[in-house]
Amino acid sequence: MVDFGGWDMPVEYAGIIDEHLAVRKAVGLFDVSHMGEIEIRGPQAFDLVNHITPNAVSRLEDGQAHYSALLYPLGTFVDDILVHRMGPEHYFLCVNASNQEKDYEWIQSQNAFDAEVEFASPKYVQLAVQGPRALETLGKLTDTDLAAIRYYWFTRGEVLGVPAIIARTGYTGEDGCEIYVAPDDGERLWNAIMEAGEEFGIKPCGLGARNTLRLESGMSLYGHEIDDRITPYEARLGWIIKLKKGDFLGRDALIKQKAEGVTRRLVGLEMTGRGIGRDGYRVFDGDKDIGWITSGSPGPFVEKNIALAMLPIDKGGAGTEVAVQVRNRMVEARVTPTPFYSRKK
Amino acid sequence: MYPSEFRYTKEHEWVSIDGDTATIGITDHAQDQLGDVVFVELPTVGVRTQAMQSFGTVESVKAVSDIYAPLTGQVAEINETLVDKPETLNESPHEDGWLIKIKLEDKSQVDSLMTAEAYQAYIDAEKES
Numbered sequence: 043m044v045d046f047g048g049w050d051m052p053v054e055y056a057g058i059i060d061e062h063l064a065v066r067k068a069v070g071l072f073d074v075s076h077m078g079e080i081e082i083r084g085p086q087a088f089d090l091v092n093h094i095t096p097n098a099v100s101r102l103e104d105g106q107a108h109y110s111a112l113l114y115p116l117g118t119f120v121d122d123i124l125v126h127r128m129g130p131e132h133y134f135l136c137v138n139a140s141n142q143e144k145d146y147e148w149i150q151s152q153n154a155f156d157a158e159v160e161f162a163s164p165k166y167v168q169l170a171v172q173g174p175r176a177l178e179t180l181g182k183l184t185d186t187d188l189a190a191i192r193y194y195w196f197t198r199g200e201v202l203g204v205p206a207i208i209a210r211t212g213y214t215g216e217d218g219c220e221i222y223v224a225p226d227d228g229e230r231l232w233n234a235i236m237e238a239g240e241e242f243g244i245k246p247c248g249l250g251a252r253n254t255l256r257l258e259s260g261m262s263l264y265g266h267e268i269d270d271r272i273t274p275y276e277a278r279l280g281w282i283i284k285l286k287k288g289d290f291l292g293r294d295a296l297i298k299q300k301a302e303g304v305t306r307r308l309v310g311l312e313m314t315g316r317g318i319g320r321d322g323y324r325v326f327d328g329d330k331d332i333g334w335i336t337s338g339s340p341g342p343f344v345e346k347n348i349a350l351a352m353l354p355i356d357k358g359g360a361g362t363e364v365a366v367q368v369r370n371r372m373v374e375a376r377v378t379p380t381p382f383y384s385r386k387k
Numbered sequence: 388m389y390p391s392e393f394r395y396t397k398e399h400e401w402v403s404i405d406g407d408t409a410t411i412g413i414t415d416h417a418q419d420q421l422g423d424v425v426f427v428e429l430p431t432v433g434v435r436t437q438a439m440q441s442f443g444t445v446e447s448v449k450a451v452s453d454i455y456a457p458l459t460g461q462v463a464e465i466n467e468t469l470v471d472k473p474e475t476l477n478e479s480p481h482e483d484g485w486l487i488k489i490k491l492e493d494k495s496q497v498d499s500l501m502t503a504e505a506y507q508a509y510i511d512a513e514k515e516s
Contacts, residue, residue, distance in 0.1 A: 058448040059423045250422070250449045318426055318446055340425045340448050369444070 044249070047140035049076040052248040061251035062342040065214050066383075069173035069239045070247040073232065078142025079162040079222070080135040081128075086155035091133045094152050094291055095125060096274065098284040102127040107194050107209060110282050112137075112145055113292030117273040117299060121145050122264055124211060126196055134207070136168075136220075138264045152291065167228035171235055172218035172247075172255075174385075179239040180219055183231075184208070188219065202227070202234055213252065215259030216385055257348065258341045260310065260381030266321060267308055267336045267350055275304050276352070278380075306333065309358045310380035311366070313347035317373035319366045325351050326365045326372065332357055335366065341382055348382045349375070388415065388507070390481060394497055395506035398455045401481065404497060409458055412485040413445065413476065416510050421447040424476040427469040429487060434462045436489055438496055443486065445476065458496045460489035 044053055054061060064070045082091055092099040097110035104127055112120035121141040126134040137145045146161045153159055171180050177188045186199035186208055196209035207222040223231055236244060253263070262268050268277045273296065275283070283296055313319055319338035324331050338349030349366070357364065362377040393401040399417035403410040418424065426446035436442045436456035443454045465487050468475055476484040491497075501509060 053449060054422055057423050254448060318451075320451060342448065 046249060047076060047142075049139065051076060053250045054248040055246045058248075058250040058254060059342045061245050061247040062254050064243060064245035065173045065216055065247060065251065065255055066343045067174070068242045069171060069175040069179050069218075069244045070214075070251065071232065071235050071239065071244055072170040072172065072247045072252055073167070073228075074170050074220070074252075075167040075225075075228065076139035077163075077168050078137040078139055078145065079166050079168075080137060080142070080146055080149065081160040081162045082133045082135070082149070082157055083160070084131055084155070084157035087131045087133055087157045090149070090153055090155040090157040090159075091125060091135075092287070092290065093155070094149055095123070096283045096290055096292060096296070097125070098287045099125065099127075099133075100287065104129055105195055105197060107196055107211060108282075109194075111268075111274060111279070112148060113274075113290075113296075114270060115291055115295065117275075117292040117295035118270045119264065119268045119272060119274075119277075120148050120270065122262060122268055122279075126207075126209065128198075134162075141264060165224065166222045167225050167231075168220060168222050169228070169231060169235065170212055170214075170218065170220045171239075172212045172214040172216045174217060175239065175242040175244075176216070176218035179235060179242060179244060180208075180221070182238040183234055191219075193217075202231055204231075213261060214255040215261070215381065215383055216255075253337070254339050254342055257337050257339055257350065258344055258381065258383040260350070262308075262350075263337060267352075272352075273299060273304075275299055276306055277308050304355060306352055306354050307358050308336065308350055309353050310378045310382060311335070311338070311349040311351050311364070311375045312378045312382075313349070313366065313373060313375045314363075315365075315374035317366070317368040317371065318347045319349040319351075319368065319373070319375060323349075324367045325353060325375070326367060327357055332364070338366075344382050346382070350380070353377070389503040391503045393481070393503060394457070394500035395503065395509075396455065396457045396500060397509065398457075399510075400454065400457050402457050402497070402500060403485075404491075404494075407491045407494065408463060408488055409460065409491050409497075410485050410488050411457060413454065413480055414506070415480045417452075418477050418480045418484070421445060421450065421452060423448050424473045427473045427476065427486070429465045429469070430462050432462050432465060436460055436462060436487075445473075454486065456489075457500060458489065458491055459493060460491045462487050463490050464488040
């Protein structure tokens with residue numbers, strides 16, 4: 043167990059590799075109740091959400107979600123978030139555990155609109171059922187037609203007879219659902235999902251596998267790939283920036299950066315020498331220190347030692363040979379396209 | 388569970404003495420705490436290990452851990468199996484997963500290490516805290 047933003051969280055249950063492979067090949071269950079929820083309601087809920095996030099909120103329909111961010115005026119990250127449109131005057135944000143208080147205060151400080159911001163984390167537990175057998179597993183516990191929920195859409199239905207938000211989202215690179223229910227229903231739901239998935243070999247998964255799964259899939263983690271010094275363009279998340287939607291926080295800085303071009307960018311690395319690149323390890327071009335690994339680990343499914351790294355733009359091309367300082371040794375690595383893994387659709 | 392003929396350290400290494408040679412490994416408790424071991428870095432034969440100083444590294448999926456030499460001596464042999472099969476450390480920490488053998492300089496250092504009974508009590512106390 044580790045302390046994670048004030049939560050006692052298991053890093054692993056049976057072992058990270060087994061848990062990781064269960065999600066890639068069958069199904070895994072994650073208790074991600076530590077994630078924060080913030081709800082925004084009111085006649086100008088849309089205007090507030092559209093002002094504080096760079097993605098085009100106007101494109102969301104009821105029951106649809108998208109990946110987005112909270113940005114400072116400098117264009118750097120307060121947090122990365124999921125925005126769900128519950129209704130025309132109601133948005134539901136899923137935010138990172140360790141940032142939830144900061145996010146709530148930030149949104150409040152920007153709320154010059156006729157909208158109400160609620161810190162809703164205590165109202166929800168969140169379970170993630172992920173993997174190719176996830177829908178079959180969860181399908182046993184609900185009348186909702188899960189296959190009819192499109193990727194990055196959600197529905198309000200019932201699971202085990204209790205109200206739930208069921209979203210076709212995840213942080214593993216696999217198909218699956220994230221389910222939000224009231225805290226009192228959490229334990230019963232966990233046990234029921236474990237039972238429903240037994241025939242598929244379901245495994246409970248901890249923070250360790252959550253990290254290796256998202257890393258293989260090339261996804262960012264706040265505090266690693268992104269933080270209050272890094273912009274979406276640098277993190278290769280330019281697709282969440284919709285400059286044409288009109289004004290939003292960070293827009294001016296991002297327009298400027300886009301015009302000037304970024305000087306550094308997040309890239310994938312594959313360790314070609316013997317060694318594992320880890321978070322914070324320095325990356326070298328010859329004897330010149332050129333950047334750092336933001337997240338690095340063995341990739342249990344791809345069976346390679348992989349990393350994401352922030353490198354100067356001229357050293358970020360696929361195939362570029364670099365070296366990673368692993369303790370007192372230099373270990374060869376090569377810039378590779380991301381994601382390291384993508385599922386067959 | 389912990390072989391009574393071994394001695395143990397607070398850093399969760401075990402030592403088995405045979406004449407003036409000490410075989411060193413990490414304990415079952417250590418491998419369990421580390422999780423899946425994926426990489427082992429060992430010194431080269433002939434290098435001198437200094438008691439209480441790091442002589443190698445064991446990496447699991449999630450973490451990097453230094454291994455400390457329980458005793459001072461010269462490395463006589465390393466377990467080459469671990470290079471290609473690091474998981475041996477999880478499967479057989481007290482036997483096939485040994486790390487290095489050293490020629491001891493001062494056998495009296497062994498007396499400062501814990502017995503199996505003392506080590507068991509030590510990890511029990513650690514689990515409770």
